[in-house]
Amino acid sequence: MRLVIARCSVDYIGRLRAHLPLATRLLMVKADGSVLIHSDGGSYKPLNWMSPPATLRVAEPETEDAESGVQEVWHVQHAKSDDRLVISIHEHLHEYSHDLGVDPGLVKDGVEADLQRLLAEQIDRLGPGHTLVRREYMTAIGPVDILARNADGGTVAVELKRRGDIDGVEQLTRYLELLNRDPLLAPVKGIFAAQQIKPQARVLATDRGIACLTLDYDEMRGVDDADSRLF
Amino acid sequence: MRLVIARCSVDYIGRLRAHLPLATRLLMVKADGSVLIHSDGGSYKPLNWMSPPATLRVAEPETEDAESGVQEVWHVQHAKSDDRLVISIHEHLHEYSHDLGVDPGLVKDGVEADLQRLLAEQIDRLGPGHTLVRREYMTAIGPVDILARNADGGTVAVELKRRGDIDGVEQLTRYLELLNRDPLLAPVKGIFAAQQIKPQARVLATDRGIACLTLDYDEMRGVDDADSRLF
């Protein structure tokens, strides 16, 4: 990894055009050729960047640019598209390189899979008398998060989200359309379950006869912990 | 901005839990307290991070950690939530600080808003005789990008995307469904306009009686520039 602090201006031309006026920034060149341009604020997203794989070519400035103070020009070219980044360096303030090696990578714990497991274990949160058929019920267009039966023996399809928005309702609608073509399952009711459900999603779901269920993750985990304590 | 190259392990606890095993990485501490942990590959997303505003507290390692080689522990605490990052530093390999100042920020050209403005100005690209009703026409389920009338006085709803995908067609379909319930507007025709339209999206749109329109942004901007030159 190569780190450069420089006064520079930057132009990106590719999926759109973007320009950064002259200022002091951090340029990070990674081993795979990707380049990140960071300021001293904002979140983790750089001001501008080039995704890997890319190649960096350093050139002398055009006469006009040289006269306006450009010392060197970095041409960063994406290997597979015609996206490119042009970095005009006016002043080189610091330079450092270090070989970091390959990273062992991130280990995550506690994502949506947990919510799904908890709801499957506490299936009566769908309503009294519900029984679990199975999680990740496969269909031709993808897996239904949870398939269950209600007290009357009717089939219920559950789409589970951490944050419930319109896309999730569309997703569940597609599943319901498909499942309702199966005479062994039809009629299939839909339940849209999420920790938080956006108003527009709730309107759309209700309009389509899909029930909404807000889940309290902490409460569900609490029940799970209480269950675990029995062993 | 403070840059540190260090052998470290990292733990994040907040909306989920995540762990990075011991390896050599770049730690970037920004002026607003945010921290980024980068490896020498991947795209612009760090392996782990803390968003601003946050505070960094450096502590001595617990006895047990010290015995396993930890020299110092960074506690990065988010100011508004209880998200936190714990960075256990085993070896400090490089350190550099530089005040970058405030960045003037990125200037973008070619995002959806630009495309929408140009299409509204050049509304006859929808076909001869079209007139603009308004941009961002509000409905209960969200704003229709452009509402227009065609030569026959019929209403036309336009969904605009930089890249036309299936979900864009779904979005327009929802708007059309809703708009067609309004007797003052019905029947409403749909036009799916994008710089690039994916084959599957085109098929779906056509199947639903929605017209597809491919937009040439450079050409549209060229017309705009030509107009501007008149003044």
Add this chain to the structure above:
DNA sequence: CCTTGCATGTCGCCC
């Protein structure tokens, strides 16, 4: 301040 929808989204999975 909260909600909403775009993003050069990125990332990982499966086909």
Add this chain to the structure above:
DNA sequence: GGGCGACGTGCAAGG
């Protein structure tokens, strides 16, 4: 390589 779904999504604009 494309489609699909999740993300600690981030981010800005608008009510």
